Amino acid sequence: MDAIRGMLLPVPTVFETDGRIDEPVMRELLDYYIASGVNALFIGGSFGQGPALSPVERKQLTEIAVSQAKRRLPVVIHIGAVDPYTSIDLGRHALEKGADALACVGPFYYSDRTTEEVRGHFKMLGQALKAPMMLYNNPKYQGYPITPELMRQIVEDSPQVFGTKLAMGGVDEALIYGEILGPKFKMFAICSQLFPGMRMGIAGTVSPPLAVFPELGVELIRAIDRKDNARALELQVAATEFQAPFLSNVIKKECGRAIYRAGLQELGFKVKAYPRWPTGEVTPQRREWLSNLYKRMRMVLAKKAA
16 A cells, blocks of 8 residues: 555544543544545554444544545555454444545453464455555553564564554664565655655554544655655654653653643643543643643744744
């Protein structure tokens, strides 16, 4: 899938206070991301709350995303589940509705599966779903790593698997996978590794923090593509500074995923609930800190017009 590179944006799924998907705000978010210049949309992953939704709700989310995108850019639908049958059902539905590609985390919860069982899970998907697919390799959530050798075997079984998201992967890890999988296999890493990572074989990023300020990632990738090293370095430093607090244990312990809700609200979206489970409120002090972080990042972006 040559069209899927650069900034594959993980879209947050936002909710009403009763837990239903907030479709009007979802559609506003999707339009905003598309207008910002991201390269593709990643729907229903961890950040997109896919595993927190029922299969019926995941299908609803797929239909919202595909219908709102209107073929303006590729839409990748995450179909990962505990069992292959649910994933196949979700995948067939996504393709029927017009998804461009599928993504799948390793089967989760039962993290004591053997390597052969994991391989067998993906082989079933590959046989049933003849469509481009990327692996979402998230050891923290699936409970085990998909090693380079296992990934090679999965691709051998299902050649339509074109790449992987390495959940917290950097350049070093990507190069190890690349050595085993070959140069055509696409690897997506965290955004702090884009420069010089994209010069060294990384295809792009799937980065939740950039979902609350996508313009920063878009401009970084554009600078890399036009070989403007000085600007790419400046933007890479800014992107790393922006991402770090969202991933820090201090912020996670204080706010949980509610920090992302506050970030979306800082962008002007009337998000009522994210994530789907109960969370505390972000304090006024933390909101002020967040507002100042955005101000600094906007100053970095404004330099492009100078």
